[in-house]
Each structure stands twice: as structure tokens, then as C-alpha cells.
Amino acid sequence: MPNDTATPASQHSFQAEVSRLLHLMVHSVYTEKDIFLRELISNASDACDKLRYEAIASPDLMGEDTRLAIRIGIDKEKRTLTVADNGIGMSEAELIDNLGTIARSGTRQFLDRLASDPAGGSGLIGQFGVGFYSAFMVADRIDVASRRAGQDAAFHWSSDGANGFEVRPATAEETVGLGRGTRVTLQLKSDAHAYLDGWDIERIVKTYSDHILFPVEMAGEDGEPRQLNAASALWQRSKSEVTPEVYAEAYRGLAHQGGEPALTIHYKAEGRQSYAVLLFVPGERPFDLFDAERKGRVKLYVRRVYITDEAELLPSYLRFVRGVVDSEDVPLNISREMLQNNPQVAQIRKALTGRTVGELETLAEKDPERFGQIWETFGAVIKEGLYEDFERRDQLLKLARFRSTTGDGWRSLAEYVADMKPGQTDIFYLAGDNLDRLKASPQLEAALARGVEVLLLADPVDSFWTTRGAKFEGKGLKSLTQGEADLSPIPYLDGQAPSEETADASALLAALKAGLGDAVSDVKASKRLVNSPVCLVAPGAGPDLALERLLKHREQGIGLKPVLEVNTGHPLLKAIAGKVANGRGDEVADLAAMLLDQARILDGEPPLEPHKFAERLSRYLTAGLTGA
Numbered sequence: 001m002p003n004d005t006a007t008p009a010s011q012h013s014f015q016a017e018v019s020r021l022l023h024l025m026v027h028s029v030y031t032e033k034d035i036f037l038r039e040l041i042s043n044a045s046d047a048c049d050k051l052r053y054e055a056i057a058s059p060d061l062m063g064e065d066t067r068l069a070i071r072i073g074i075d076k077e078k079r080t081l082t083v084a085d086n087g088i089g090m091s092e093a094e095l096i097d098n099l100g101t102i103a104r105s106g107t108r109q110f111l112d113r114l115a116s117d118p119a120g121g122s123g124l125i126g127q128f129g130v131g132f133y134s135a136f137m138v139a140d141r142i143d144v145a146s147r148r149a150g151q152d153a154a155f156h157w158s159s160d161g162a163n164g165f166e167v168r169p170a171t172a173e174e175t176v177g178l179g180r181g182t183r184v185t186l187q188l189k190s191d192a193h194a195y196l197d198g199w200d201i202e203r204i205v206k207t208y209s210d211h212i213l214f215p216v217e218m219a220g221e222d223g224e225p226r227q228l229n230a231a232s233a234l235w236q237r238s239k240s241e242v243t244p245e246v247y248a249e250a251y252r253g254l255a256h257q258g259g260e261p262a263l264t265i266h267y268k269a270e271g272r273q274s275y276a277v278l279l280f281v282p283g284e285r286p287f288d289l290f291d292a293e294r295k296g297r298v299k300l301y302v303r304r305v306y307i308t309d310e311a312e313l314l315p316s317y318l319r320f321v322r323g324v325v326d327s328e329d330v331p332l333n334i335s336r337e338m339l340q341n342n343p344q345v346a347q348i349r350k351a352l353t354g355r356t357v358g359e360l361e362t363l364a365e366k367d368p369e370r371f372g373q374i375w376e377t378f379g380a381v382i383k384e385g386l387y388e389d390f391e392r393r394d395q396l397l398k399l400a401r402f403r404s405t406t407g408d409g410w411r412s413l414a415e416y417v418a419d420m421k422p423g424q425t426d427i428f429y430l431a432g433d434n435l436d437r438l439k440a441s442p443q444l445e446a447a448l449a450r451g452v453e454v455l456l457l458a459d460p461v462d463s464f465w466t467t468r469g470a471k472f473e474g475k476g477l478k479s480l481t482q483g484e485a486d487l488s489p490i491p492y493l494d495g496q497a498p499s500e501e502t503a504d505a506s507a508l509l510a511a512l513k514a515g516l517g518d519a520v521s522d523v524k525a526s527k528r529l530v531n532s533p534v535c536l537v538a539p540g541a542g543p544d545l546a547l548e549r550l551l552k553h554r555e556q557g558i559g560l561k562p563v564l565e566v567n568t569g570h571p572l573l574k575a576i577a578g579k580v581a582n583g584r585g586d587e588v589a590d591l592a593a594m595l596l597d598q599a600r601i602l603d604g605e606p607p608l609e610p611h612k613f614a615e616r617l618s619r620y621l622t623a624g625l626t627g628a
């Protein structure tokens, strides 16, 4: 019941991050303030979605008032703009939590991005879709009256955006015309009176909220409500009716992102099941792309009723794809938990995955440049499918693009295989965490001297999928830091062959090994070095070096010690061999340690004992410079 007695109001302060966000909104110099209306309408639409979903199980919540709609009102005298809905509404506790004390999941990321890019700040507002609080860009006071579906009491929230907020039972006056749902009233700032113009509001609704499923209405001059938006599910319309602008706006609304989609997938499936699909590959990385949960956000609707965005309609490696699937066949009253095991949903999931990968393949063929941008943005995620989706592995391998020693662009495995050298039977790669360092790795030398292309894999996921026995056109993948990779059947390019080494290196190798003790598993004469004196490789059949390093960081390493390979033809090694021959074994241990540290540094690892490394380096430099 509306409450007219003077019930004490409760005062609250905003949660710290909300407070920072509000400060930004209140002092915003962002020019595209119109987006506040999109945010309020989107909240009203969410509220209608929630009611419709809850009413499936509890029809009483809907009652007689079954026509869900969003109403915009303008009061030129009071200089207020209202956005009202007859959706789910908010209880007293929900008003307090949702509008002030719990920050949305993206708020922290938004503020972090802002802190690192203060100049680009205002652009970020449009990009992130900052929600309810964006209304403080145009209002110096906001009142919210709300009645939760199924409850009698209505509550009132108000704030000036600066000094916290107040919540109390709503008065009779405040709830006039408010049955169920929420009414947000903005007291417009003096520089925001343009929003009192009905034509302007209509234009903004058409631009930003045309795709909203519920009618957005406004009272015209004659007092009759007029519908401003199309209010038909965009995904149910035929492609030819939808302009790129409308797709882009739907994308921004559905994906909570700015900019344009990189790829739009819109179709209707008929047959065993009927459903409409509207999916977008975003133009930019969503902020939660690398969250540990790896959750997708594709929304499931059943016959226009929003059910959930947690049905995992795509596998994790496609979690960046946003959009809607609207099924005609999934039972409406299915609980969200049951969806996980529903065979119809499983079938949709499979078909949707195939279609999405297929569309990416088509794009890769037809528009390699645009596909390259998608790969640049999401390739690291798609590659997770190479070890998670065995069924589609070959398809994904074909889709995958790589950096390599051939030029700076993206290479496909098909291109790699077409350019293989006579005698070459494997696809060679080098994995690590930094592309520039990979490019300068000594482990590449033998391949480069033979003109053999090497894939340079710098994403953490690369160390995993490459070990799963993947083959492309019958060619296996071989790591150049693994002991077994052997390039000797492939001839050197003209003039690149190192001079034949005939001297017996066994004494040198034994002395180095004795000097290094158990810091390495072995010291070997290298077949892969041409110009550099040393490098590290993994022993035998174990994980390659990059993988072992990754596992070690996760404390899952198996503690395999690397093999130090030395280039016995290199002048430095020849000089050390001389010391060994002259019985200067005492010095050799020091030199061996320096060789190992040098190889570690080239791999991006610190010297084993940095202080000793520095001490030895100074000693040898001094000796070299003073001739001592």
C-alpha cells in the first residue's frame, strides 16, 4: 500500500566504485549524452523480460496487466523526463542494492580503462554502456518509484548523484498511475532541456532502441500514446529489411559494446527444430574475455520470451560471440538448470557452433583482411578449440593463422605446407611468450639457414594444443626446442652451410657438463646452431621448453632440466676447447656457467644466479679490456 505517514527514510552512501563512476557522469563532458535514454530503456526492457520469465512459473505476477510496455513522459513545466515500465519492479532491498551499493561487473574495468587512458575517457562511456548512472549526465536529480511484481508496497529512491541516496516508502502522489514496475524521473539539468522536445526523444529512441522487443510509447500532443519503435524482434525479421545501422545498434545493445560488429550472422533454422539466430563477432575484445570462467553470453529466447544468457549456446572458445537464439521448440517452462541437459539445446549448440565456424571460414576466403582482424582480436581464444573440440580440430586448424619467420603477416597452415622445402616432412614451430624474442631465437638458425619457415607461437595456449598430436594434411607439428627436431635431411641454402666440424668435441662437452653439474640434463654438440654459440632445448620426448616453463609457473612442471646445445664450430667454443686441452679445467666451470646463463637470457629467463653472472661478466670484460 502507498504510505502517506511520515515513515523515516533511510540514507545510504554509494559504493566506492559507483561513487567514482557518478562523479564522472556528473562532470561529464561527453557530447553524446543521448545514450542515457538507451540505458534507461534497456533497463526497462530487461525488467519486462524478467517479469515475463518469472510469470511462466507464477502467472499471478503478471495478473491482468499483460501488455508489457515502456512509456516515456515529458513534463515541460516541471522540466522532467520519465521512463516507466510495467516490468518486474524493485523491492526496497533491490532499490538499495541495484541502484547504489552493488557495482555492475564492468564498472571496475571501465574505471581501470579510464585511469589508463584519461584522454579517451569520454569515448569510453559510449563504448562500455555504463548503465543507469549515465542518466546523471543530463539530470541533477533522479527519482525512482518502484513496485515489485506480487508486492503491495511501493518504494521511492532519490539522489542528486553526489551525496548518496535515500530510500523510503513511496507516497500516494508518487505512485499515481504506477501499478507494477518502475518509473524513473529525471529532473533535467539546465543545459539538457532539449530532452523536453518530443521529436528529439522520438529520434533518439529510433536511433538507439528500435530493436527493443517491447513497445516504447510516448504521449503525443493529443495525449494518446504513440509507439516510437518497431518493437519486433530484429532476429525474426528478414535480412533484407535490416540496415547495417540497425544491426550495429542492436549489436551495441546486445553486446554492451561500442563500435561496429566485425561479423554479423543472421539466419533462421527450419527442420528438426526451428529457431532464429542473430549473432555478432565483436569488433573489440569484451573486457571479460580472459576471465577464468570463460563464459559465453549468447541469450536464449523461447518464442520471444527471454530465458537466460547462461545456456552456453556456444563452446568456450567462441565465448566472444554475442547475440540471440530464439527457439520455437524448447519448452517455455524449462528451468534454467535443466537447460544444461536438454537435448534440443544440445542440438542447437552443435548446429550453432558449426555455423559460426563455417561463417568464419567463408569470411577467411572472401575477405581475408577482415578475417585477419578477427583473428588478431580473438585468435588466441579460438585456438583453445584446437585442444578442446576434437571433432572440429581439422576445421579449426584450417582457420587458424600464425605469425612466422616468413614476413610480418598472418600465415595459414595451407600456405605453410605449400611452401615446404624438399626433404621437409614436418611443420616446425617455436613457442614462447614474446614474438620479438622468438624472432631472435638461436634455435631458429638451422631452419633459417635452410630456408625453412618456422611458426612463431606467442600465446600461452599454443604450448598446449601443439602437444595433442595435431596434423595438417598429414604433417605433424615439431617444436624447435625439442631435442628430436631434426632438420638435417633438408639441404642448406647456398652458402649457408656451416664449415664441417671434424675435431673431436667429446672432451669439451664432458668438461662443460662436469662444470654445470645438474643444472642441465646434458650438453650436446648442436645441429641447429649456425651463428650463435649456445642454445637450450628440451630433452628427448618430454614437453618442449615453452610448455615446461608454463607448467613450472603453475607449479605443475615435471622438473625436466634442459639440454645445453653448443655450436662447436663457434670461435668461443673453440677457445674454450683450447682451455680444456691445456688442462685449464678450473676456468671451464665458470665459462660453462656463463654459456648457460647466456642461453637462458635469450629464452627470456634470468641467469641462474644473477649476482654470480654479473661478477663473472665483469671479470671477463675487465680481462678482455685490459688484456690481463
Ligand code: ADP
Binding pocket: 039, 043, 044, 046, 047, 085, 087, 088, 089, 090, 098, 099, 104, 130, 131, 132, 133, 182
Ligand atoms: P545493468 O542493466 O547492466 O545491470 P544498470 O546500471 O543499467 O546495470 O542497472 C543496474 C540494476 O538496476 C539492474 O541490473 C537492475 O537490477 C536494476 N534496474 C535498473 N532499472 C530497472 C528497472 N526499470 N526495473 C527493474 N530493475 C531495474
Ligand code: MG
Binding pocket: 039, 042, 043, 131, 132
Ligand atoms: Mg542497464
